[in-house]
Amino acid sequence: MLEISELRKRFAGGPDAPGGKVALDGISFAVRPGEMYGFVGANGAGKTTTMRIVMGVLQADSGTVTWQGRPLGYDDRQRFGYMPEERGLYQKMRAGEQIEYFGRLHGLDAQAAKRATDDLLERLGLTERRNDAVQALSLGNQQRVQLAVALVHDPEVLVLDEPFSGLDPIAVDALATALQERCRGGVPVIFSSHQLELVERLCDSVGIVSAGRMVATGTVSDLRAAEGDTLRVVVRNPAPGWADGLPGDVTVNGDRHTLRTTDGDDQEILRRAVKAGHVEHFGVEQPTLTEIFKEAVA
Numbered sequence: 001m002l003e004i005s006e007l008r009k010r011f012a013g014g015p016d017a018p019g020g021k022v023a024l025d026g027i028s029f030a031v032r033p034g035e036m037y038g039f040v041g042a043n044g045a046g047k048t049t050t051m052r053i054v055m056g057v058l059q060a061d062s063g064t065v066t067w068q069g070r071p072l073g074y075d076d077r078q079r080f081g082y083m084p085e086e087r088g089l090y091q092k093m094r095a096g097e098q099i100e101y102f103g104r105l106h107g108l109d110a111q112a113a114k115r116a117t118d119d120l121l122e123r124l125g126l127t128e129r130r131n132d133a134v135q136a137l138s139l140g141n142q143q144r145v146q147l148a149v150a151l152v153h154d155p156e157v158l159v160l161d162e163p164f165s166g167l168d169p170i171a172v173d174a175l176a177t178a179l180q181e182r183c184r185g186g187v188p189v190i191f192s193s194h195q196l197e198l199v200e201r202l203c204d205s206v207g208i209v210s211a212g213r214m215v216a217t218g219t220v221s222d223l224r225a226a227e228g229d230t231l232r233v234v235v236r237n238p239a240p241g242w243a244d245g246l247p248g249d250v251t252v253n254g255d256r257h258t259l260r261t262t263d264g265d266d267q268e269i270l271r272r273a274v275k276a277g278h279v280e281h282f283g284v285e286q287p288t289l290t291e292i293f294k295e296a297v298a
């Protein structure tokens with residue numbers, strides 16, 4: 001298990017923050033083998049800083065990162081796969097050579113690096129691009145190469161900073177499939193993203209970070225249960241004031257009035273809606289990750 005515990009980090013101040021900037025204020029979470037963990041938060045919340053500390057690019061002021069119960073060292077990190085936010089490909093090197101080269105850097109012999117590269121080029125739909133220089137590739141294909149570089153040495157853990165940003169749906173699916181395969185093989189995968197629908201679709205667990213603190217973490221279903229269900233009622237052409245006194249909020253779109261509420265007597269609400277107009281929809285819905293996120297960071 002990868003365990004991140006009570007990480008704190010303050011950056012030295014500039015003219016706008018002479019006292020320094022607290023980037024992390026006690027971040028803790030754990031990612032289990034075979035778990036896909038989505039790390040979400042507003043811009044500047046602390047996701048990249050956390051990942052950089054996990055990968056040893058930055059040092060925390062305090063707190064620990066352990067893997068399999070032991071503090072992480074250089075050798076452990078060599079066996080991790082990392083996609084940094086700033087990316088890190090040699091622009092003039094060919095895609096295939098690059099993946100092989102990173103495989104060698106991570107300790108594979110020439111044959112193993114070539115085999116792994118062939119396999120990844122195939123899986124990620126890059127075989128035709130093997131001999132293209134990275135700078136000649138589209139953003140999506142560069143990102144596929146970047147993922148291949150993170151995967152080439154068959155890593156024990158994957159740490160990916162916004163791997164899906166800027167990708168079209170086909171590329172998203174190619175990357176998602178590659179990550180799911182590793183996960184099924186028992187690799188813990190942590191990735192940050194602002195694409196909450198994608199995180200909801202792919203992840204077993206989610207961590208929501210806000211201003212350097214973890215404001216919610218757990219399985220998506222636990223977070224949903226904690227948030228509670230919402231009753232959504234849509235009434236067309238209702239009589240004015242039909243929802244007066246009912247709990248929740250009403251939004252109006254043309255002749256459609258939508259009431260959303262997390263409490264109240266559902267039968268009473270139904271009676272009022274039927275009396276008021278044509279009831280087009282009446283149902284209980286689970287909160288989306290976007291709703292959970294907005295509530296958690298509010």
Ligand SMILES: Nc1ncnc2c1ncn2[C@@H]1O[C@H](COP(=O)(O)OP(=O)(O)OP(=O)(O)O)[C@@H](O)[C@H]1O
Nearest residue numbers: 011012021023041042043044045046047048049050
């Ligand atoms: N090298 C640095 N020097 C000073 N401040 C920094 C440095 N790196 C990050 N910060 C600050 O630390 C805070 C956390 O930044 P971080 O990049 O970790 O956020 P993030 O959640 O990854 O944001 P985004 O979603 O925009 O990538 C921000 O206020 C940022 O400005």
